[in-house]
Amino acid sequence: ETGVTQTPRHLVMGMTNKKSLKCEQHLGHNAMYWYKQSAKKPLELMFVYNFKEQTENNSVPSRFSPECPNSSHLFLHLHTLQPEDSALYLCASSPGTGAGSYEQYFGPGTRLTVT
Amino acid sequence: QKEVEQNSGPLSVPEGAIASLNCTYSDRGSQSFFWYRQYSGKSPELIMSIYSNGDKEDGRFTAQLNKASQYVSLLIRDSQPSDSATYLCAVADGYGGATNKLIFGTGTLLAVQP
Numbered sequence: 422e423t424g425v426t427q428t429p430r431h432l433v434m435g436m437t438n439k440k441s442l443k444c445e446q447h448l449g450h451n452a453m454y455w456y457k458q459s460a461k462k463p464l465e466l467m468f469v470y471n472f473k474e475q476t477e478n479n480s481v482p483s484r485f486s487p488e489c490p491n492s493s494h495l496f497l498h499l500h501t502l503q504p505e506d507s508a509l510y511l512c513a514s515s516p517g518t519g520a521g522s523y524e525q526y527f528g529p530g531t532r533l534t535v536t
Numbered sequence: 537q538k539e540v541e542q543n544s545g546p547l548s549v550p551e552g553a554i555a556s557l558n559c560t561y562s563d564r565g566s567q568s569f570f571w572y573r574q575y576s577g578k579s580p581e582l583i584m585s586i587y588s589n590g591d592k593e594d595g596r597f598t599a600q601l602n603k604a605s606q607y608v609s610l611l612i613r614d615s616q617p618s619d620s621a622t623y624l625c626a627v628a629d630g631y632g633g634a635t636n637k638l639i640f641g642t643g644t645l646l647a648v649q650p
Contacts, residue, residue: 452636463642463643471636477637511580517636521585523568525626525638530579
């Protein structure tokens with residue numbers, strides 16, 4: 422595997438379900454990000470982790486719960502979602518330090534549909 | 537509120553022409569600038585980064601940065617139908633600090649007509 426991978430690629434869940442999105446980066450980066458992208462809307466930053474520590478929570482509802490066990494893995498735990506949470510969820514990583522520290526590389530995304 | 541602004545388009549250009557995409561940003565402290573390409577239904581792909589005033593060329597792409605005027609642009613020479621996508625401008629959040637955040641524009645939809 423190379424780059425940034427995300428699983429599952431597609432997810433349909435009911436409002437009472439609990440599911441998790443997984444992201445893994447194979448780039449040796451130190452920073453990881455979750456974004457939400459809804460139709461016709463710009464990218465919304467949700468969470469930032471640097472060296473496994475959460476450094477940004479962009480006023481995200483508590484029904485979204487991130488977890489970063491190490492610098493290569495990032496999870497987004499979902500529970501009691503609403504239909505308006507249906508969107509493309511993107512994971513990204515960046516070096517975090519040194520040259521090119523801001524250059525973010527995105528995974529393919531998880532297309533989430535909440536019914 | 538730090539902002540990055542782009543014309544949403546669509547910008548329509550004929551095949552073989554030069555496509556010019558523009559972006560302005562509000563934070564004078566920003567030092568790092570990026571262009572991403574996003575095909576419909578796909579994730580953003582980093583195509584250019586620029587850190588210094590002036591031009592940076594990579595193949596058919598040229599990024600231009602003018603910090604005094606707070607704008608960054610992307611030129612695509614010899615545009616091809618395969619260049620049709622949404623182009624996102626992203627600006628690093630000031631001097632960064634711990635978050636390494638990028639602020640994204642809403643994107644410009646480019647349509648290259650065969």
